[in-house]
Amino acid sequence: MSNSSVNQSMLAAWLSLISNVALTLLKLIVGVLFNSQVLIADGIHNAGDVIASATALGSMRISAIPPDEDHPYGHGKAEVLGASMVAVILLLAALYIGYHSVMLLFEAPSQPHVIALLAAAVSLVWKLLLYIYTMRIGREANSKGLIATAQDHLADVYASGAAFLGIGLGLIGEYYGYGLLAYGDPLAGIVVALLILKLAYSTGRESIDILMEKAVHPEKIEAYTAVLTAMPEVKRIDRIRAREHGHYIVVDVRIGVDASLTIQQGHDISRLMKKNIMHSDAQVTEVLVHLNPWYADEQQEAAMVISSDARER
Known part of the structure; x- marks a missing residue:
């Protein structure tokens, strides 16, 4: 990997980490202030993303170290280990969102608020742009850690999309008097959990293949x-x-x-x-x-x- 590619990859990793910290604070603060359970759940999910981004950043820094006497083939597999950890975090996030969404079906729906809807919209757009940018840099540099981080951003796009849809349906239901629409949030959350599970499987499988010395295509x-x-x-x-x-x-x-x-x-x-x-x-x-x-x-x-x-x- 050239120095230019390394610098671009590190910049993308740092942007991912800083963005995840900012979005975690945004969702948790807005969720608590306006009693939005879906935003609080998404904020907790984003806290896991902070760990995933920090893991990816650390593994990329290690993989960029040149070969030495103890590691004559280089440190490239550090990124693969980082990607494996991201896959585990995605799996845990999917299980958490799925469990939380199912539990909400048996509870009285919380009252939606426009501010919570705007926070979900900001997260959705922000994460979509991050996914596009990070995936492009990751593919250009063939960085497994950065590609795994991009997949994590895509999972957040799904989660924020579900939050936006759920809060939006709640607002529509409240305005027109359709109480059942308030349950659109947990139903969308269940679908999101399944999508994130799929991402966790694909990311984890590729990492395991590389660690097991699978032949190239x-x-x-x-x-x-x-x-x-x-x-x-x-x-x-x-x-x-x-x-x-x-x-x-x-x-x-x-x-x-x-x-x-x-x-x-x-x-x-x-x-x-x-x-x-x-x-x-x-x-x-x-x-x-x-x-x-x-x-x-x-x-x-x-x-x-x-x-x-x-x-x-």
């Missing part, structure tokens, strides 16, 4: 294979593997080259392979190359086998 393997096949020095590809290590990728290849080459020539070919693969994919920061001997008669024997099979047919 087959399309990337095919792209690396094409790069190596285009090199005349490569006579045979014995194995090629790649895995994500946070915001970067590590590639591992075993290649057959002419057995008559000197050690220096083999070294130069290895460096050229690394350069070509890293040039083809900016996410690749490490290429491990193992050279195997290849003999010209291998190609002749292979051609003879193919020819023999064709005659038998």
Whole structure:
């Protein structure tokens, strides 16, 4: 990750943290002053987001540390651990909102207020803009921690949308005398809880896949294979593997080259392979190359086998 990408990612993380603190205070203060249970619940949810944002920020700072003697492959997986913690917080938030919404169905609805509606609207717009901005920076930098933070913002968009809808329905019901509309808030909260559960699952699953060293998408393997096949020095590809290590990728290849080459020539070919693969994919920061001997008669024997099979047919 370039210094520019690191700076942009850190700025987005700090904006997320500061915004979550401000929105938590806004929702809790307005919720208590105007007796809006949905805003109080959303404010408590936002307090969890403060922890999630702080976790993501800390993990991103660690992942930006260059490789050292104890961590020769870098610290990229710190972001993945941070994303895992964000997924857990999303799960807890979904369970809390779902439980709170169900309980509200069995209680007398609170009286809605326009100020509470405005606070929910501010949160909705603010979080939507944060989601768009954070997700764009996260994808550009391939930052798992920042992408998880963006998913957390999206969960808040759902929650604030439900709060806005619930308070709005309550105001409409109060104005026109439709008492049942006051229960639109908890019903919307239940739907939101299910949406946040889905976000928690997708975020957690991706983090676990990376921590378990899951291979990258087959399309990337095919792209690396094409790069190596285009090199005349490569006579045979014995194995090629790649895995994500946070915001970067590590590639591992075993290649057959002419057995008559000197050690220096083999070294130069290895460096050229690394350069070509890293040039083809900016996410690749490490290429491990193992050279195997290849003999010209291998190609002749292979051609003879193919020819023999064709005659038998």
